[in-house]
Amino acid sequence: METPGYVALSRQAALRRELNVISNNIANMDTPGYRGESMMFVEYLANTKDKAPAGLRKISYVQDIASVRDLSEGAKTATDNPLDLAINGEGYFAVQSENGERYTRNGAFMLDADGQIVTTSGLPLLNDNGQPMVIPASAGRIDVARDGTVSYHEQAGGDAVQVGRIRLVQFENEYALKKDAEVLLRADDQAALPAEGAEILQGFIEKSNVKGVVEMTKLIQTVNSYQSAGKMVESEHERQRRAIQTLAGRSA
Numbered sequence: 001m002e003t004p005g006y007v008a009l010s011r012q013a014a015l016r017r018e019l020n021v022i023s024n025n026i027a028n029m030d031t032p033g034y035r036g037e038s039m040m041f042v043e044y045l046a047n048t049k050d051k052a053p054a055g056l057r058k059i060s061y062v063q064d065i066a067s068v069r070d071l072s073e074g075a076k077t078a079t080d081n082p083l084d085l086a087i088n089g090e091g092y093f094a095v096q097s098e099n100g101e102r103y104t105r106n107g108a109f110m111l112d113a114d115g116q117i118v119t120t121s122g123l124p125l126l127n128d129n130g131q132p133m134v135i136p137a138s139a140g141r142i143d144v145a146r147d148g149t150v151s152y153h154e155q156a157g158g159d160a161v162q163v164g165r166i167r168l169v170q171f172e173n174e175y176a177l178k179k180d181a182e183v184l185l186r187a188d189d190q191a192a193l194p195a196e197g198a199e200i201l202q203g204f205i206e207k208s209n210v211k212g213v214v215e216m217t218k219l220i221q222t223v224n225s226y227q228s229a230g231k232m233v234e235s236e237h238e239r240q241r242r243a244i245q246t247l248a249g250r251s252a
Contacts, residue, residue, distance in 0.1 A: 069177075082143070
């Protein structure tokens, strides 16, 4: 395959990965706390070995170097569920997984059989001491203050009993957080810092920040670009085939 074909294939390969990112965004439009991603592309210049002038020996390929997370907050929706929590400001909930501490903006929590506050997949929500938060079976109303303090009232009445304070964390470089299972993130070598200025809204859920119309438009444009690159590969192949036939006919 000659240079034009390789250039077109590099474009198709990058577009194929962009299609995967867009498809994942669309699939998570209704996932609470999900933050959309987009591809970052750069021009990769390769040297040729021909005898053209130095300035004309560069071939421009397409290279995707990373996916970038959109850190804007999603809209807050009232649910009136006392264990639906949304973060107002920068920060993440800390939860405990089998592979260590993980972080999420998805505040759809529930109580498990042991009274622990957990995610929908069963991961315990951690307090500021790094321990799961447990609500006794005798608890009635559950309250979560804006600073993350969780308390409950006994069903028989009485004063509120504090359970602990939800651990909210932030990071120096949010873009460096790595995706884990579902909408979880891991920090790897980054230190989790207390989230300054973040508040918790009880009875609210943060929706995905993915905009459906925008993603569908990007999907159509990317598919069209992929098809155009494919036509270029086919045209180049046909050009080479005709050139070979012509040269073969002349040599005969």
